Amino acid sequence: MDLKFEGKKTLVRVDFNVPLDDKFNITDDTRIRAALPTIKHILKNKGAVILMSHLGRPLKKLNEDGSVNVEKFTLEHVVKHLGKLLRKKVQFCPVTVGKQATQMAKALEPGQVLLLENTRFQAEEGKGDEAFAKKLSRLANLYVNDAFGTAHRAHASTTTVAQFFKPNQKSFGFLMQKEIENAEKVLNNPERPLTAIIGGAKVSDKILLLEKLIDFADNLLIGGGMAYTFLKAQGGSVGNSLVEEDKLKLALRLLAKAEKKGVKIYLPKDSTAADDFNARAKKANKFSKRIPKGWMGLDIGEKAQKEFAEVILNSKTLLWNGPMGVFEMKPFAKGTKAVARAVAKATSKGAFSLVGGGDSVAAVNQMGLSEKVSYVSTGGGAMLEFLEGKELPGIAAIKQGS
Numbered sequence: 001m002d003l004k005f006e007g008k009k010t011l012v013r014v015d016f017n018v019p020l021d022d023k024f025n026i027t028d029d030t031r032i033r034a035a036l037p038t039i040k041h042i043l044k045n046k047g048a049v050i051l052m053s054h055l056g057r058p059l060k061k062l063n064e065d066g067s068v069n070v071e072k073f074t075l076e077h078v079v080k081h082l083g084k085l086l087r088k089k090v091q092f093c094p095v096t097v098g099k100q101a102t103q104m105a106k107a108l109e110p111g112q113v114l115l116l117e118n119t120r121f122q123a124e125e126g127k128g129d130e131a132f133a134k135k136l137s138r139l140a141n142l143y144v145n146d147a148f149g150t151a152h153r154a155h156a157s158t159t160t161v162a163q164f165f166k167p168n169q170k171s172f173g174f175l176m177q178k179e180i181e182n183a184e185k186v187l188n189n190p191e192r193p194l195t196a197i198i199g200g201a202k203v204s205d206k207i208l209l210l211e212k213l214i215d216f217a218d219n220l221l222i223g224g225g226m227a228y229t230f231l232k233a234q235g236g237s238v239g240n241s242l243v244e245e246d247k248l249k250l251a252l253r254l255l256a257k258a259e260k261k262g263v264k265i266y267l268p269k270d271s272t273a274a275d276d277f278n279a280r281a282k283k284a285n286k287f288s289k290r291i292p293k294g295w296m297g298l299d300i301g302e303k304a305q306k307e308f309a310e311v312i313l314n315s316k317t318l319l320w321n322g323p324m325g326v327f328e329m330k331p332f333a334k335g336t337k338a339v340a341r342a343v344a345k346a347t348s349k350g351a352f353s354l355v356g357g358g359d360s361v362a363a364v365n366q367m368g369l370s371e372k373v374s375y376v377s378t379g380g381g382a383m384l385e386f387l388e389g390k391e392l393p394g395i396a397a398i399k400q401g402s
């Protein structure tokens, strides 16, 4: 962020896509808080800030007459709270581009903040449209992208707009910088052993990540629903556990690839199984490869928790994505909690730990352990793609020409 902000207007792409309740109150302002250091830095350096963001998917949920549901998706919902956090009045422009946006941007003084309406009210945003991006670029002299959560999308406000700024007129914001630096600590020359803990529902969502991890991790702990596809592929009886039948061959191929590369894959030896998918179901600890008919594995079991924790505690770098079980239901949250505690403990002993991806982040936050791991990523999908080794369009657009 070594741009000269003084006397200039800076267009800042932030991620204010916050959850709202029925009355449009913000229920979790983490994303807004994450953008504050960048905004405050520009204001402190006597610049003016023009903020843009998306909120939800308004074009997927149009009104019956085909119009945009402004009441639900307007970014005006965040104005008051943002003002409170910045201790400053935030101006709101009810359009994203056009005459009013141009006028309000022009009148903006150093130290002032203007928020534009939801970029996704415009179909051009998702298409990465050049004409729309050019209109956005004309509102300001400088461009800062601090929206890591959408850096994997080649949208107008995250990617295309950057081409209208020279290398010395554009930059990453502090949040984006931090996300990239922390992901690179795992990808580039990590301290070993490096252990990746991967969970969540499906193998199919994480094939690329698993492939990539087999290339550079030392240990791979696989939990969550996705473990049962591997266990079944190995000949286990997994009852009614979540299995992707069309991924059985892939699972075997991944296991063989890992063996060839000397990467140790740990599957849960036992599971907390239940006779139904609900919190009040009958439950019991079972060997994961011997789950009775009609029962399903909903969490890693006691032995697996111990084994996973041991591997974690002997690691120097940790990457965690995805819960170990159906952690939303208390009886099946123990495995995820055990892993969270082990990651926190390993961190206190000097390991570097990165937690990335929606549900594991929620689990760490719920347990109040977010301060006890090295870094919690704000970008679920974006972090996944970054770790898969893809060049994210939002990042490439800032680097271009520099």
Ligand code: AMP
Residues within 6 Å of the ligand: 199, 200, 201, 202, 205, 223, 224, 225, 226, 242, 297, 298, 299, 321, 322, 323, 324, 325, 326, 327, 328, 357, 358, 359, 360
């Ligand atoms: P993901 O978004 O892929 O990280 O998956 C998270 C979801 O996986 C959560 O909603 C969990 O409830 C679910 N999940 C984790 N373990 C299991 C399991 N053993 N069976 C079914 N769903 C699971």
